[in-house]
Amino acid sequence: MNIKCLALAAAVGLAASAASAEDLVLSIGSRGYGPTVERDLKEFSKANPDINVEWNKVSDVPGETRKLYVTSLTARSPTPDVFALDVIWVGEFAQRGWLQPLNDLIPKKEIDEFNPALVSAATVNGKVDALPLYTDGxxxxxxxxxxxxxxxxxxxxxxxxxxxxxxxxxxxxxxxxxxxxxxxxxxxxxxxxxxxxxxxxxxxxxxxxxxxxxxxxxxxxxxxxxxxxxxxxxxxxxxxxxxxxxxxxxxxxxxxxxxxxxxxxxxxxxxxxxxxxxxxxxxxxxxxxxxxxxxxxxxVGGWFLGINPNSKNKEAAAKLVSYFTGHDQQLSAAVKDNRAPTRPAVYKDPKIASAEVLSKFGKDYNFSVVRxxxxxxxxxxxxxxxxxxxxxxxxxxxxxxxxxxxxxxxxxxxxxxx
Amino acid sequence: MTGTTSTLDRRMQWTGIGFVAPTVLVIAAILVYPILQSIVLSFGDSSIDGSEPYRFVGLAHYSQLIHTGRFWNALGVTLTFTAITIPCELLVGIGLALLMNESFRGKGIARLAVLFPWALPTALNALMWRWMYNSDYGLFNALALQSGLADRPINWLGDQTLAMISMSIVAIWKTSSFMALIILAGLQSIPRELYEAGRMDGMSRWQEFRQITLPLLKAPILVALIVRSMDALRTFELPFNLTDGGPVTATESLSLYAYKVIFDFIEFNFGAALVVVQFLVIFAMSLVYIFLLRNRD
The missing domain is CATH 3.40.190.10 (Periplasmic binding protein-like II)
Incomplete structure (x- = not known):
């Protein structure tokens, strides 16, 4: 159209590519998953020194966070690479093509370790589009x-x-x-x-x-x-x-x-x-x-981690999702911060017996109703x-x-x- | 501008166009294009990611709009908000301007203080006021209850009538200073001699105001009115941050409703029809003002 527009486009392009190959942006609230996020991030970067994760602290009012995601995803922004979604958005976002199916990025064996009901809530057309991080009711x-x-x-x-x-x-x-x-x-x-x-x-x-x-x-x-x-x-x-x-x-x-x-x-x-x-x-x-x-x-509701289909580092993003939803991380989130795990095996771990509050939450989940x-x-x-x-x-x-x-x-x- | 135009004139002309062109192009890109795109969207059905092709549906979205109670409510809220805030802002604005035009000690600080609300971003403002309006631990109720003016907490933002008034107060508080600023500039351009002549003819202060100040302020007042009315008709950040359109839909402005349709329900075509209607309302209002301004000469 004109030089100015071209220059602008070039500038935007440059800014986007300036990020190094292993930079990830993770969008998750600071209250919902509590202090676990900070702890997990620290341990993740120790285990993966080549991946640099930037924590974008989004609002803990779900409606507000959703608006933010809709704007980024409609514009096909490459960030956030990984984002936390409310269970009620997963089906919709997947239908709109806003979630990277995880089947090719995360082994089936690992996906099968999660609560099947929660996984089914994130399965659209046979593809798993997000993994459950924790539940809340x-x-x-x-x-x-x-x-x-x-x-x-x-x-x-x-x-x-x-x-x-x-x-x-x-x-x-x-x-x-x-x-x-x-x-x-x-x-x-x-x-x-x-x-x-x-x-x-x-x-x-x-x-x-x-x-x-x-x-x-x-x-x-x-x-x-x-x-x-x-x-x-x-x-x-x-x-x-x-x-x-x-x-x-x-x-x-x-x-x-x-x-x-x-x-x-x-x-x-x-x-x-x-x-x-x-x-x-x-x-x-x-x-x-x-x-x-x-x-x-x-x-009950639940929060999931999904990957942006426009992310430039899907492999690294999948690593982050696997890590956060992994057995050990969920166990520590359960014991230290009372976040209800999404892996049945975590509830059977002997260490969870010390999480008195969590097992009380768990009793209420026997009377669950979903939206x-x-x-x-x-x-x-x-x-x-x-x-x-x-x-x-x-x-x-x-x-x-x-x-x-x-x-x-x-x-x-x-x-x-x- | 025919055969007699010199080469120099022609070159000047091209230079002029050259200087204006970038601005015109930028305005076309960020203003005209979205408006046209909204109009196109409002007459069709399409998916946002382009997976389904655009299909022309004529006035379908507009007829849906006419049958949507929430649209009429939003239009009513927007017009009510404009009708409450603009006259109040004008009156307060004139008052502030007249005050600032007097010479007194600390005038500089007073002017700065008046400008302060205008300098704060609306979103920040709204959050600040939401805190003060809070029914259980807000400033206003603490004062009202402690002074005995109220025996029950007043639900500033939770009552349908009160919420509109509370929201208008925030708007008036914030934007009166903008009105004042423009009017003050107008006041300072009125020649002193006119007042001196008036005083010689034995005019009272009121006569001075009615017959010298006000007529000469007509132009700046109209400018301020146009800018503020357009702002009020588009009001978004204030209800979004203060009440989220509530309670129920008592403060849901057209912009906020359009935003919800577009970003919550992700219905771009119906949302576009809403936005076009809002555009027409603002356009009509502008025509009225332009007519008024032209009448002046």
């Missing part, structure tokens, strides 16, 4: 000191949680103290929360026959309970409607809430030495509604957005719960029907 954190103070049982059911909360709130008599906090802003975490609630009442996104059942009576009842928790029982602060996991965690950590319902990654900051609630809290499985003991109330990302694939972001929006409308009282879920059912049918 929603748990109910509670103040054990307060339950003891008021001589209350650890709640197994939502009905019990309401009763416990009321007694504690009455006893504390502090308007700044709340019974229940969680992440009910219009984010993915709200949808995870909702799935835990509706499954706890015998409902779900699909019915037993696998048909879409967003507006089932069980779901309506459970969603109404969420609304009542906020509007009728007033157990939660109004701010719950714009609170993300860390906002809720902050309130709980400041000693201003009895119950906190978010993912397990908050354990680390809550238990930290300088945390006001250190030693005063514990966690349990997310409650169910009376009569649904066997309900799956632990909404419908595998079945909805490319459409998942829109499906999740509709669900977040309609649930938010019900929580704000803009619509009745029934109307909101009916509308959600209609809209999701439309999206999937296209």
């Amino acid at each position: 929603i748990h109910l954190f509670y103040r054990k000191d307060l339950l003891e103070k008021y001589d209350l049982p650890v709640p197994k059911t939502w009905e019990q949680l309401v009763a416990d909360s009321k007694k504690i709130m009455d006893g504390e008599g502090n308007p700044q103290f709340h019974g229940f906090v969680s992440m009910w802003a219009k984010i993915e975490g709200l949808f995870m929360n909702w799935l835990a609630f509706v499954n706890g009442n015998g409902g779900g996104f699909y019915d037993a026959d696998g048909k879409l059942a967003i507006n089932s009576p069980a779901n309506i009842k459970a969603t109404q309970f969420m609304v009542d928790l906020l509007k009728k029982e007033r157990l939660a602060p109004d701010s719950i409607l714009n609170s993300r996991p860390d906002d809720a965690r902050t309130l709980f950590q400041q000693g201003r809430a009895a119950f906190l319902m978010v993912q397990g990654f908050v354990y680390e900051p809550l238990a930290a030495k300088d945390s006001p609630v250190a030693g005063k809290f514990d966690f349990t499985r997310v409650p169910y509604f009376e009569g649904h003991e066997d309900a799956n109330t632990t909404t 419908p990302s595998a079945r909805t694939g490319k459409d998942y972001p829109r499906v999740s957005d509709v669900m977040q929006l309609e649930i938010t409308r019900a929580l704000h009282g803009e619509k009745s719960v029934e109307d909101a879920l009916n509308d959600a059912q209609k809209e999701v049918e439309q999206i999937l029907g296209q």
